[in-house]
Amino acid sequence: MNVLVPNAAVAGNGQITSKALVQAGITGLGHRVPDRIVPNSELETLVDTSDEWIRDRTGIEERRIVAPGETLAHLCEAAARSALEDAKLSVLDIDLIIVATCTPENLFPSTAAQVQNALGARCGAFDLEAACSGFVYALICASQFIATGAMKNVLVIGGEVMSRYVDWTDRNTCVLFGDGAGAAVVSAVDNGFGLLGFDLGADGSGGELLRCAVLPNEVNNAKIYQSGREVYKFAVEQMGASAVRGLESCGLTGEDVDLLVPHQANIRIIQSAAKRLKMPMDKVFVNLQKYGNTSSATIPIALSEATKSNRINSGDTVVLVGFGAGLTWASAVLKWK
Numbered sequence: 296m297n298v299l300v301p302n303a304a305v306a307g308n309g310q311i312t313s314k315a316l317v318q319a320g321i322t323g324l325g326h327r328v329p330d331r332i333v334p335n336s337e338l339e340t341l342v343d344t345s346d347e348w349i350r351d352r353t354g355i356e357e358r359r360i361v362a363p364g365e366t367l368a369h370l371c372e373a374a375a376r377s378a379l380e381d382a383k384l385s386v387l388d389i390d391l392i393i394v395a396t397c398t399p400e401n402l403f404p405s406t407a408a409q410v411q412n413a414l415g416a417r418c419g420a421f422d423l424e425a426a427c428s429g430f431v432y433a434l435i436c437a438s439q440f441i442a443t444g445a446m447k448n449v450l451v452i453g454g455e456v457m458s459r460y461v462d463w464t465d466r467n468t469c470v471l472f473g474d475g476a477g478a479a480v481v482s483a484v485d486n487g488f489g490l491l492g493f494d495l496g497a498d499g500s501g502g503e504l505l506r507c508a509v510l511p512n513e514v515n516n517a518k519i520y521q522s523g524r525e526v527y528k529f530a531v532e533q534m535g536a537s538a539v540r541g542l543e544s545c546g547l548t549g550e551d552v553d554l555l556v557p558h559q560a561n562i563r564i565i566q567s568a569a570k571r572l573k574m575p576m577d578k579v580f581v582n583l584q585k586y587g588n589t590s591s592a593t594i595p596i597a598l599s600e601a602t603k604s605n606r607i608n609s610g611d612t613v614v615l616v617g618f619g620a621g622l623t624w625a626s627a628v629l630k631w632k
């Protein structure tokens with residue numbers, strides 16, 4: 296599948312024009328994680344687990360957890376301000392805000408509308424829910440508005456407060472997750488740069504394997520339930536496969552990739568994806584030891600850290616790949632500018 300769609304575009308308020316499509320790319324990045332660090336040793340006091348087990352099976356050493364009164368919108372707003380600064384844009388330059396999250400504090404209003412208000416932006420705003428694949432889904436969605444010329448700058452945020460939905464008595468899940476937010480400004484870039492290709496997928500038949508119900512009569516109401524081994528098998532299969540399909544959509548292979556920025560759930564899952572792409576681990580960005588699985592926030596936080604530590608240079612081919620509840624998966628191939 297290629298990003299470029301037939302030769303018609305939407306301008307401004309929905310007018311169809313015949314102008315050429317515009318290439319969309321990431322022009323600014325930022326992230327925010329809570330200050331409070333929760334090391335594995337602290338979880339040993341809550342459930343029957345050990346630092347050694349968590350490191351060996353997942354690679355996670357610590358995670359960040361929000362303070363009382365700290366909200367998802369706070370994390371998203373801070374990440375967004377940092378991304379806007381990085382892109383050298385004012386809040387009034389933003390045409391749309393998309394927040395990818397699966398842990399909103401309200402069913403409505405949307406987190407995106409709260410962020411719009413907190414930023415003082417004057418634009419539309421909506422939430423997108425594709426669990427841990429959410430940021431990549433939102434990035435691809437935002438790129439379509441830029442490609443058609445309908446918008447100039449879209450703010451895409453992946454943010455989660457997983458800690459509110461974690462069952463802190465369940466050792467199978469509570470050791471895995473953390474809180475945080477990452478944001479990207481998506482704008483027009485020169486031809487040949489930006490989003491080159493992508494892959495989006497879903498298989499709702501696996502919905503029961505990883506879920507968080509909100510209906511009042513549900514068992515485990517508003518707590519994360521997971522069939523760990525089944526999710527692991529799905530992740531190992533789809534993470535590499537989705538990245539391969541994304542690369543194939545723009546005629547590339549794993550050998551063309553300078554940096555893989557995968558969803559940070561489990562180091563063993565990441566290693567298997569790298570193997571499938573025939574990529575050495577030194578071309579894979581990993582920070583899950585510090586933050587655990589922050590769901591839709593893992594990829595934008597990782598991207599933000601990767602650019603700030605000069606792991607990404609102009610001209611690099613970068614692949615983002617995520618998987619998660621739904622079940623869903625998504626990958627995006629970017630030529631960095």
Ligand SMILES: CC(C)(COP(=O)(O)OP(=O)(O)OC[C@H]1O[C@@H](n2cnc3c(N)ncnc32)[C@H](O)[C@@H]1OP(=O)(O)O)[C@@H](O)C(=O)NCCC(=O)NCCS
Nearest residue numbers: 344345348352427466467470523524526527560561618619
């Ligand atoms: C959850 C996960 C780390 C478990 O690792 P695993 O190697 O598959 O471990 P298993 O599920 O086979 O469990 C092995 C044993 O460890 C135990 N165990 C599970 N969690 C534990 C913990 N935190 N501490 C100690 N023991 C634990 C299990 O109860 C099981 O014990 P048993 O053999 O007596 O039944 C792994 O399955 C995983 O990462 N799955 C994918 C999760 C994921 O990525 N979710 C998010 C998707 S976006």
